[in-house]
Amino acid sequence: xxxxxxxRVEIIIEAVMERRVGQxxxxxxxTGFTMLPVLGGSxxxxxxTREGGVGRASGMIAVICLCAPHRLDRLLDALFPVLTDxxxxxxxxxxxxxxxxxx
Amino acid sequence: xxxxxxxxxxxxxxxxxxxxxxxxxxxxxxxxxxxPEAIAKGMSLYLLFAIGFKGGASVASHGMDPGLVLAVLGxxxxxxxxxxxxxxxxxxxxxxxxxxxxxxxxxxYGSISIVTFVALSAMLTAQGIPAEGYMxxxxxxxxxxxxxxxxxxxxxxxxxxxxxGAPGTELWREILLNGSIVLLLGSFxxxxxxxxxxxxxxxxxxxxPFKGVLALFLLDMGLVAGRELRAARGxxxxxxVGFGLSMPLIGAAAGLGMGALLxxxxxxxxxxxxxxxxxxxxxxxxxxxxxxxxxxxxxxLSLALGITFPFNLTLGLPLYxxxxxxxxxx
Numbered sequence: 164x165x166x167x168x169x170x171r172v173e174i175i176i177e178a179v180m181e182r183r184v185g186q187x188x189x190x191x192x193x194t195g196f197t198m199l200p201v202l203g204g205s206x207x208x209x210x211x212t213r214e215g216g217v218g219r220a221s222g223m224i225a226v227i228c229l230c231a232p233h234r235l236d237r238l239l240d241a242l243f244p245v246l247t248d249x250x251x252x253x254x255x256x257x258x259x260x261x262x263x264x265x266x
Numbered sequence: 267x268x269x270x271x272x273x274x275x276x277x278x279x280x281x282x283x284x285x286x287x288x289x290x291x292x293x294x295x296x297x298x299x300x301x302p303e304a305i306a307k308g309m310s311l312y313l314l315f316a317i318g319f320k321g322g323a324s325v326a327s328h329g330m331d332p333g334l335v336l337a338v339l340g341x342x343x344x345x346x347x348x349x350x351x352x353x354x355x356x357x358x359x360x361x362x363x364x365x366x367x368x369x370x371x372x373x374x375y376g377s378i379s380i381v382t383f384v385a386l387s388a389m390l391t392a393q394g395i396p397a398e399g400y401m402x403x404x405x406x407x408x409x410x411x412x413x414x415x416x417x418x419x420x421x422x423x424x425x426x427x428x429x430x431g432a433p434g435t436e437l438w439r440e441i442l443l444n445g446s447i448v449l450l451l452g453s454f455x456x457x458x459x460x461x462x463x464x465x466x467x468x469x470x471x472x473x474x475p476f477k478g479v480l481a482l483f484l485l486d487m488g489l490v491a492g493r494e495l496r497a498a499r500g501x502x503x504x505x506x507v508g509f510g511l512s513m514p515l516i517g518a519a520a521g522l523g524m525g526a527l528l529x530x531x532x533x534x535x536x537x538x539x540x541x542x543x544x545x546x547x548x549x550x551x552x553x554x555x556x557x558x559x560x561x562x563x564x565x566x567l568s569l570a571l572g573i574t575f576p577f578n579l580t581l582g583l584p585l586y587x588x589x590x591x592x593x594x595x596x
Contacts, residue, residue: 220551248559
């Protein structure tokens with residue numbers, strides 16, 4: 164199987180920033196990404212859960228995107244100003260992908 | 267006084283409030299009772315849909331009242347003005363609260379809690395006190411102006427806490443097109459257009475099950491409020507609690523005055539009083555996360571949801587209805 168090296172960027176961020184993060188990723192040339200709801204967690208502000216919540220203020224989402232290694236710096240540079248004041252975590256891991264021409 | 271005590275007694279023993287109390291108690295006791303987010307959202311959508319449609323149908327059956335425009339304007343003025351009062355009061359009562367946090371909190375107290383308004387509507391219906399149907403439109407109009415005042419208060423000190431990522435469009439979308447506003451106003455206008463015939467069509471769905479859904483939703487809100495109360499321990503001091511209990515009364519006084527000035531009915535005055543006394547915990551917190559991300563969300567959510575909402579629901583509403591009845595009757 165022909166596997167290629169890629170970067171997997173995982174962004175856990177406040178749900179209110181969903182649209183803005185999607186816009187930044189697209190502008191940085193990352194046209195494919197996945198957004199997932201986050202059920203709850205724990206951080207500097209303590210434990211939290213989305214159960215029973217109706218507003219978006221305290222919700223978080225996970226954004227996962229795969230990109231070619233040479234696109235990573237541009238992506239992180241674009242993301243930083245959006246994420247800097249908000250609650251969230253960004254992690255980057257090395258991964259391997261099939262059908263590299265799609266990224 | 268007798269009326270206040272009677273209403274308070276009836277209110278505290280109503281299933282809606284008892285379910286809310288059950289939710290708070292369960293959360294404080296760390297029970298695993300919880301509602302999936304999707305069900306909670308579904309119930310809130312149902313309540314907004316029902317209350318909006320009923321308000322519109324009521325306007326259609328009574329005819330378009332010229333008082334609508336004045337009432338909306340009165341609500342907008344209150345929403346713009348109350349954050350300044352809340353800001354001054356919070357800074358005076360708790361000087362350690364930062365300018366940014368005080369501005370964010372102030373925005374919540376100028377805006378409205380639609381669930382408190384829904385609970386008031388159920389109470390007015392139970393008491394046989396009619397209110398102007400267009401108070402729904404007033405509620406919708408009061409959501410956004412307070413956010414503008416809060417942002418002005420925050421940026422005045424040069425502490426916008428902005429995202430650095432041009433949040434302007436995002437913010438305005440969050441303020442003006444948030445789902446609650448769109449559904450509430452949309453249902454209201456559909457109610458106005460379809461009138462009594464539309465009401466007859468939807469009545470089995472939006473009238474009979476309404477109280478049951480409200481009770482279930484308030485059980486969920488009790489759980490959320492209880493969780494906020496638990497989280498508030500490290501954030502909220504006694505002085506801040508004092509603010510959370512006194513600000514609704516100040517807002518209520520302003521709402522009573524405005525309602526009387528506008529010549530609203532007893533139900534209408536009670537509605538405007540409740541709107542002015544309540545604090546937002548759906549629309550404004552989301553807007554504040556976009557516009558003022560450095561403001562502490564634990565502070566404004568704990569205040570609006572953990573302190574002011576339970577106060578209004580249990581003691582505030584009977585007080586506001588009794589005062590509104592006294593003013594309209596006198």
